[in-house]
Amino acid sequence: MEANNNHQNISQATTDEIERDEMAFDYLIVGAGPAGLATAIRLKQKNADLTVCVIEKASQPGMHSLAGAVIETAALDELFSDWRQTPPDVWVPVTKDEFSLLSASSKTPLPLPPQQRNHDNVITSLGALVAWLVEKAEALGVEVYAGFPAQQALLDEGRVVGVRTGDMGLDKQGSPKDSFQPGMDLKAKVTVLAEGCRGSVSKQLIKHFSLDKNSQPQTYGIGIKELWQLPPGRVTPGLVQHSIGWPLDTATYGGSFLYHLENDQVAVGFVVGLDYQDPRFSPFEAFQQFKHHPTVKPVLEGGEIVSSGARALVEGGWQSLPTMDAPGVMLIGDAAGTLNVPKIKGVHTALWSGIYAADHLVEQADSAGWDQAFRQSPVAKELYQVRNIRPGFQYGLWRGLLNAAWQTLTRGLVPGVMKHHEDHSALKRLSEMTQRDRQWVERDLPPRDRLASVYFAATEHDEDQPVHLQIADPDICTSRCAQEYGNPCTKFCPANVYEMIETEQGRQLQINAANCVHCKTCDIKDPYQIINWVPPEGGSGPNYRNL
Amino acid sequence: MKVLVGVKRVVDFNTRIQVKSDGSGVQTDGVKFSMNPFDEIAVEEAIRLKEAGLATEVIAVSIGGDKNQDTLRSALAMGADSALLVKTDDEIQPLMAAKILKNLVEQQQPKLVLLGKQAIDDDANQTPQMLAGLLGWPQATFASKLEIDGDTAAVTREVDAGLETLSVDLPAVVSSDLRLNEPRYIKLPDIMKAKRKPLEVIDLADLNIAASASIATLKTSAPPQRQAGIKVESSEALVAELKARNLV
Numbered sequence: 001m002e003a004n005n006n007h008q009n010i011s012q013a014t015t016d017e018i019e020r021d022e023m024a025f026d027y028l029i030v031g032a033g034p035a036g037l038a039t040a041i042r043l044k045q046k047n048a049d050l051t052v053c054v055i056e057k058a059s060q061p062g063m064h065s066l067a068g069a070v071i072e073t074a075a076l077d078e079l080f081s082d083w084r085q086t087p088p089d090v091w092v093p094v095t096k097d098e099f100s101l102l103s104a105s106s107k108t109p110l111p112l113p114p115q116q117r118n119h120d121n122v123i124t125s126l127g128a129l130v131a132w133l134v135e136k137a138e139a140l141g142v143e144v145y146a147g148f149p150a151q152q153a154l155l156d157e158g159r160v161v162g163v164r165t166g167d168m169g170l171d172k173q174g175s176p177k178d179s180f181q182p183g184m185d186l187k188a189k190v191t192v193l194a195e196g197c198r199g200s201v202s203k204q205l206i207k208h209f210s211l212d213k214n215s216q217p218q219t220y221g222i223g224i225k226e227l228w229q230l231p232p233g234r235v236t237p238g239l240v241q242h243s244i245g246w247p248l249d250t251a252t253y254g255g256s257f258l259y260h261l262e263n264d265q266v267a268v269g270f271v272v273g274l275d276y277q278d279p280r281f282s283p284f285e286a287f288q289q290f291k292h293h294p295t296v297k298p299v300l301e302g303g304e305i306v307s308s309g310a311r312a313l314v315e316g317g318w319q320s321l322p323t324m325d326a327p328g329v330m331l332i333g334d335a336a337g338t339l340n341v342p343k344i345k346g347v348h349t350a351l352w353s354g355i356y357a358a359d360h361l362v363e364q365a366d367s368a369g370w371d372q373a374f375r376q377s378p379v380a381k382e383l384y385q386v387r388n389i390r391p392g393f394q395y396g397l398w399r400g401l402l403n404a405a406w407q408t409l410t411r412g413l414v415p416g417v418m419k420h421h422e423d424h425s426a427l428k429r430l431s432e433m434t435q436r437d438r439q440w441v442e443r444d445l446p447p448r449d450r451l452a453s454v455y456f457a458a459t460e461h462d463e464d465q466p467v468h469l470q471i472a473d474p475d476i477c478t479s480r481c482a483q484e485y486g487n488p489c490t491k492f493c494p495a496n497v498y499e500m501i502e503t504e505q506g507r508q509l510q511i512n513a514a515n516c517v518h519c520k521t522c523d524i525k526d527p528y529q530i531i532n533w534v535p536p537e538g539g540s541g542p543n544y545r546n547l
Numbered sequence: 548m549k550v551l552v553g554v555k556r557v558v559d560f561n562t563r564i565q566v567k568s569d570g571s572g573v574q575t576d577g578v579k580f581s582m583n584p585f586d587e588i589a590v591e592e593a594i595r596l597k598e599a600g601l602a603t604e605v606i607a608v609s610i611g612g613d614k615n616q617d618t619l620r621s622a623l624a625m626g627a628d629s630a631l632l633v634k635t636d637d638e639i640q641p642l643m644a645a646k647i648l649k650n651l652v653e654q655q656q657p658k659l660v661l662l663g664k665q666a667i668d669d670d671a672n673q674t675p676q677m678l679a680g681l682l683g684w685p686q687a688t689f690a691s692k693l694e695i696d697g698d699t700a701a702v703t704r705e706v707d708a709g710l711e712t713l714s715v716d717l718p719a720v721v722s723s724d725l726r727l728n729e730p731r732y733i734k735l736p737d738i739m740k741a742k743r744k745p746l747e748v749i750d751l752a753d754l755n756i757a758a759s760a761s762i763a764t765l766k767t768s769a770p771p772q773r774q775a776g777i778k779v780e781s782s783e784a785l786v787a788e789l790k791a792r793n794l795v
């Protein structure tokens with residue numbers, strides 16, 4: 001895996017001979033999200049003598065975190081006894097739920113699916129929750145290092161013994177600059193991968209150990225979110241609104257959320273299943289259209305965007321969970337795929353998986369047996385019960401809704417597991433789909449376009465570093481992909497990273513890597529699976545504010 | 548030679564600044580803060596002096612709330628030997644900052660004070676000059692190159708006409724410009740070591756410096772929104788449009 005791995009970063013090729021610093025811990029956790037931080041906190045609570053290290057690719061913890069976020073809080077009660085007096089900075093108890101079906105001009109209330117009943121839940125921001133968890137973790141003696149991505153796993157005789165962090169200070173060609181600082185080798189008895197949806201090291205290891213050979217393919221959605229500051233008096237703090245329908249056609253899975261916070265802020269967002277078929281479709285545009293619905297636009301008009309971003313989320317559920325352990329390594333949270341899709345909630349399941357993972361390590365001091373332990377947990381039961389809801393939507397919205405009602409009524413007791421297909425294979429060729437007139441409206445709410453949107457993500461990458469979006473075969477982009485699919489990467493990337501430009505040598509793909517917000521959509525949806533997302537230089541990427 | 552370096556905690560340069568709706572300042576909740584980039588350059592320079600055997604000790608100092616400890620820890624991780632936080636939750640204006648720094652200089656007796664030429668939040672560009680004035684020390688501002696030779700420092704500055712080199716006797720105050728150096732990446736083991744380096748916290752009140760606020764902020768407002776441009780077909784049309792707007 002180290003030297004001859006084909007996912008390897010260009011950087012490692014030139015710097016393989018370099019001597020690297022090494023550090024060892026009892027347990028190493030990759031990713032400071034809810035899953036990784038819950039593991040770290042629980043480990044130190046159970047045994048203060050353990051050395052526990054968490055590394056995070058963002059410049060500061062929480063800066064890459066994005067969720068709705070309405071969360072269930074029981075896992076926090078499990079972790080802390082008196083936390084409710086000093087909750088995270090963004091914390092608004094849910095007061096009311098609304099669920100509706102949109103047409104281009106109207107809104108029809110729908111009965112609330114039980115999975116979306118949010119009584120007792122809280123609207124927060126994942127970024128604020130993460131910052132809060134990091135404070136608690138550090139107080140317990142967890143070492144949290146932000147700005148250090150895990151670049152690749154370190155293997156020794158078939159066992160994962162740690163990770164190598166990314167090199168800093170390489171130029172575009174991958175040669176060391178004056179400031180060059182080689183990545184270091186972090187070693188541990190067990191490495192816990194908590195990278196969230198489509199983790200890059202998780203992807204390497206799932207492949208290396210064939211951890212997905214007994215599971216359905218993982219499936220995904222893309223979520224785009226904006227936080228708005230509105231003129232006074234428009235919000236109803238605690239109101240949670242979800243919609244399905246317009247601007248999506250019935251063959252496309254997805255919907256909106258609008259969460260009312262305090263201080264005249266709302267979180268507005270849109271999720272689209274990445275099993276959509278139309279190569280011309282742009283999730284970003286769908287979200288912007290939603291904001292112009294006659295019932296939504298008046299809420300936002302005159303306000304300003306505080307922050308915006310995008311992130312893929314897992315949608316495969318129970319049947320797509322890979323085997324969650326291999327020698328020396330454990331997968332937790334959305335790195336494995338613990339999100340509960342009908343609830344559109346993955347924070348609580350990520351926290352719980354982290355708690356169980358720590359308990360497993362305290363008892364067993366090894367990764368072996370973790371997969372089984374997780375599958376016997378209450379969270380696994382929760383996921384099993386709803387396993388057949390999301391797959392029903394591959395037959396369209398109406399059959400999906402009927403199936404969802406049936407699955408809910410029977411509490412998932414009817415045996416059988418519905419199948420998934422890989423998202424990228426759902427894309428139809430241009431020739432198989434006539435261009436639709438989606439009757440989309442002229443927009444006037446900000447952001448004007450994806451570039452303007454990236455500005456609100458405050459994303460930053462030093463331009464003089466190796467491109468972190470590796471295209472295995474760029475010729476395909478200009479030949480087959482252009483003809484067959486019309487380069488869908490130029491449409492699905494929410495940050496306009498991919499552009500086809502005319503050059504003297506003809507049409508070429510230009511990669512504006514500095515705009516990337518690390519959503520991972522391209523890695524998932526590209527029809528030829530030739531895009532490989534690897535972590536850029538540590539600390540690069542978005543700097544979200546309370547997303 | 549002891550070197551004292553000032554570091555300020557500011558809203559990160561990459562942040563999109565938003566003005567509070569009541570115009571009383573900019574929003575800071577959920578916003579990323581980091582070390583003022585010019586101060587980071589000053590810290591880097593001090594550490595390079597130490598690595599070159601010219602400085603014996605580097606002390607990083609900061610003025611502000613408890614969170615400034617993070618900023619000081621970054622300076623320690625870069626290589627400073629110890630850190631001092633003068634704790635206050637009040638807004639500190641340049642003259643007050645200079646008075647506080649003067650007090651620390653008298654305590655610590657450094658031979659060189661390195662500061663950023665300005666902080667990117669208020670862009671005041673006054674503290675180094677005021678500090679030199681209060682101390683009665685020579686000053687060399689906007690340094691793009693610094694060479695120490697015994698008891699003098701040669702400081703190169705970028706001026707309109709080209710490069711200007713000053714020679715100042717030490718002790719002196721030097722402020723760093725962008726091109727002085729490129730700060731290093733912090734290494735993970737150094738962050739760990741930084742946690743064990745000494746960081747002393749002093750309450751501002753204990754320094755007995757009379758508070759001085761000579762500037763009152765009346766209002767903070769966002770720059771006016773730029774109007775969307777228009778496209779013209781020809782140079783004649785351009786001239787016509789410019790004339791219509793009385794621009795030519």
Ligand SMILES: Cc1cc2nc3c(=O)[nH]c(=O)nc-3n(C[C@H](O)[C@H](O)[C@H](O)COP(=O)(O)OP(=O)(O)OC[C@H]3O[C@@H](n4cnc5c(N)ncnc54)[C@H](O)[C@@H]3O)c2cc1C
Pocket residue numbers: 030031032033034035036055056057058062064065066067068069070071072126148149150151194195196197199200201222223224225269270271310311312313332333334335339344345346347348350535
């Ligand atoms: C638009 C949207 C809305 C959502 N709404 C909700 C909601 O309302 N309620 C809810 O409960 N859930 C919601 N979710 C789901 C929720 O965000 C996730 O399920 C949850 O965050 C998963 O937690 P995690 O710790 O597994 O991963 P993450 O939260 O993704 O954290 C992973 C961390 O690892 C870091 N990382 C990744 N790779 C590396 C690497 N190689 N090296 C170092 N660091 C790395 C990342 O930067 C990140 O900080 C939503 C998701 C999206 C996208």
Ligand code: SF4
Pocket residue numbers: 469492493494495496497498515516517518519520521522523533
């Ligand atoms: S390049 Fe890929 S990971 Fe980056 S923003 Fe675009 S789709 Fe997301």
